[in-house]
Amino acid sequence: MRSLYGEGDSPALDQALTTVPAGRLGQPAELGAVVAFLCSVHAGYLTGAAVPLDGGAYQALL
Known part of the structure:
Protein backbone atom coordinates (compact mmCIF):
# COMPACT_ATOMS: atom_id res chain seq x y z
CA MET A 1 0.00 0.00 0.00
CA ARG A 2 1.33 3.43 -0.87
CA SER A 3 0.88 6.10 1.79
CA LEU A 4 0.91 9.85 1.25
CA TYR A 5 4.40 9.94 2.70
CA GLY A 6 5.95 7.44 0.34
CA GLU A 7 5.88 3.70 0.01
CA GLY A 8 6.81 1.78 3.13
CA ASP A 9 7.31 4.84 5.33
CA THR A 47 -30.32 20.24 8.63
CA GLY A 48 -29.17 17.81 11.31
CA ALA A 49 -26.97 15.73 9.06
CA ALA A 50 -23.88 13.72 9.92
CA VAL A 51 -21.44 13.82 7.04
CA PRO A 52 -18.85 11.06 7.38
CA LEU A 53 -15.58 12.09 5.79
CA ASP A 54 -13.65 8.86 6.26
CA GLY A 55 -13.01 7.37 2.84
CA GLY A 56 -15.75 4.82 3.39
CA ALA A 57 -14.19 3.33 6.54
CA TYR A 58 -17.42 3.49 8.58
CA GLN A 59 -19.45 0.45 7.59
CA ALA A 60 -22.90 1.45 8.84
CA LEU A 61 -24.84 -1.09 6.83
CA LEU A 62 -22.78 -4.17 7.65
Whole structure:
Protein backbone atom coordinates (compact mmCIF):
# COMPACT_ATOMS: atom_id res chain seq x y z
CA MET A 1 0.00 0.00 0.00
CA ARG A 2 1.33 3.43 -0.87
CA SER A 3 0.88 6.10 1.79
CA LEU A 4 0.91 9.85 1.25
CA TYR A 5 4.40 9.94 2.70
CA GLY A 6 5.95 7.44 0.34
CA GLU A 7 5.88 3.70 0.01
CA GLY A 8 6.81 1.78 3.13
CA ASP A 9 7.31 4.84 5.33
CA SER A 10 5.03 3.43 7.99
CA PRO A 11 4.05 -0.24 8.00
CA ALA A 12 1.45 0.49 10.71
CA LEU A 13 -0.13 3.20 8.55
CA ASP A 14 -0.08 0.93 5.52
CA GLN A 15 -1.83 -1.78 7.55
CA ALA A 16 -4.45 0.65 8.87
CA LEU A 17 -5.18 1.91 5.37
CA THR A 18 -6.16 -1.60 4.26
CA THR A 19 -9.44 -1.06 6.16
CA VAL A 20 -10.23 2.18 4.30
CA PRO A 21 -12.00 1.53 0.98
CA ALA A 22 -10.47 4.69 -0.52
CA GLY A 23 -7.04 3.19 0.23
CA ARG A 24 -5.52 6.51 1.25
CA LEU A 25 -5.64 9.28 3.80
CA GLY A 26 -7.88 12.24 3.17
CA GLN A 27 -6.35 15.50 2.01
CA PRO A 28 -6.91 18.74 3.96
CA ALA A 29 -8.46 20.28 0.84
CA GLU A 30 -11.12 17.54 0.84
CA LEU A 31 -12.16 18.45 4.37
CA GLY A 32 -12.12 22.12 3.39
CA ALA A 33 -14.39 21.43 0.42
CA VAL A 34 -16.98 19.75 2.65
CA VAL A 35 -16.79 22.57 5.20
CA ALA A 36 -17.13 25.17 2.43
CA PHE A 37 -20.19 23.35 1.07
CA LEU A 38 -21.81 23.12 4.52
CA CYS A 39 -21.24 26.86 5.04
CA SER A 40 -22.59 27.79 1.62
CA VAL A 41 -26.05 28.67 0.40
CA HIS A 42 -26.11 25.29 -1.38
CA ALA A 43 -26.53 23.53 1.97
CA GLY A 44 -29.29 25.88 3.10
CA TYR A 45 -31.92 23.14 3.20
CA LEU A 46 -29.64 20.62 4.91
CA THR A 47 -30.32 20.24 8.63
CA GLY A 48 -29.17 17.81 11.31
CA ALA A 49 -26.97 15.73 9.06
CA ALA A 50 -23.88 13.72 9.92
CA VAL A 51 -21.44 13.82 7.04
CA PRO A 52 -18.85 11.06 7.38
CA LEU A 53 -15.58 12.09 5.79
CA ASP A 54 -13.65 8.86 6.26
CA GLY A 55 -13.01 7.37 2.84
CA GLY A 56 -15.75 4.82 3.39
CA ALA A 57 -14.19 3.33 6.54
CA TYR A 58 -17.42 3.49 8.58
CA GLN A 59 -19.45 0.45 7.59
CA ALA A 60 -22.90 1.45 8.84
CA LEU A 61 -24.84 -1.09 6.83
CA LEU A 62 -22.78 -4.17 7.65
